[in-house]
């Protein structure tokens with residue numbers, strides 16, 4: 435059942451909104467960079483350090499047992515959140531970047547050879563692009579980019595032309611951090627399966643906003659990052675199908691990831707620990723579990739509903755501003771509340787600076803997706819407004835007023 439939950443009520447869970455920015459209301463619209471943290475997550479981390487702090491998987495004392503149980507439980511929460519088949523398919527890593535590197539190193543470097551092909555999209559974040567350039571350079575594989583259509587959506591026609599029996603890996607973002615477009619990942623995965631390719635979805639921008647079911651998508655890997663979904667920084671995860679993870683070489687070597695070690699060699703621990711070498715970010719993992727609890731208590735259907743409303747309002751208000759160019763489709767469906775724009779004749783950093791003076795936090799620059807910016811003709815970067823569950827219409831009104839101020843300061 436869909437509960438009546440609004441941005442106004444959710445906002446109260448986030449202590450940061452009690453502060454002001456130079457005497458003005460904090461309007462936080464930089465959510466594609468990182469989200470704010472609810473008190474439920476902050477308190478859980480505090481409680482861990484105050485009451486349960488110990489290393490995991492090592493000692494027989496009660497604290498270590500409690501920490502181990504909580505940390506493992508966090509894996510189970512993530513598994514349930516994305517409908518993984520087993521919690522052993524969830525590997526905790528530092529962030530999405532490390533997650534994609536894990537796959538690129540362990541699977542890409544070991545399996546690919548000259549003549550093989552990797553397909554990603556031109557719209558990828560550098561995290562899902564640079565690791566594949568590295569794999570291609572090391573193995574002699576070829577890296578191909580899916581182009582976009584005029585409305586910024588991925589060109590499925592182009593993708594179909596790129597797919598061949600040489601395609602070994604297809605890795606695409608769930609949603610773009612520049613245009614907000616949600617990619618048809620289920621269709622992309624299903625087409626890749628026809629040629630037997632391994633499929634990876636970079637969920638850094640999808641998971642915080644959308645109900646995700648990895649079994650329904652059918653992907654082999656799905657990567658998430660905690661800090662964009664109400665969790666702490668320094669924690670993310672890789673979901674991977676068990677049979678593939680079992681066959682893969684470890685990524686990092688050392689303590690906790692082994693079963694036995696002799697002077698001759700080592701054998702590996704069971705999943706997921708085979709991929710979690712060294713002392714884990716235990717508090718971070720538990721914090722991610724709390725973030726998943728928080729989003730689950732709202733219900734991802736409600737998250738989507740709240741976000742659709744604010745996206746529609748932001749689109750209407752922003753597209754009515756004269757003298758700005760929006761790099762985003764003029765529709766509410768199939769997209770997130772991410773709005774990249776330029777104010778004619780004003781550098782994006784100047785836009786962000788003036789908005790900050792008004793208490794409005796946005797991002798400016800290349801947003802770690804330079805190939806897409808070049809493709810859409812925004813080579814010198816954009817300003818970017820990105821919304822989340824706690825953003826209200828008032829936030830958008832203040833941001834729009836601040837953009838008008840930019841125009842009057844620069845007389846454009």
Ligand SMILES: Cc1ncc(COP(=O)(O)O)c(C=O)c1O
Nearest residue numbers: 529530531559561611638639659
């Ligand atoms: C689409 C996308 N993928 C990957 C990342 C990388 O996430 P992280 O910096 O947490 O590794 C981001 C971050 O902005 C992103 O937007």
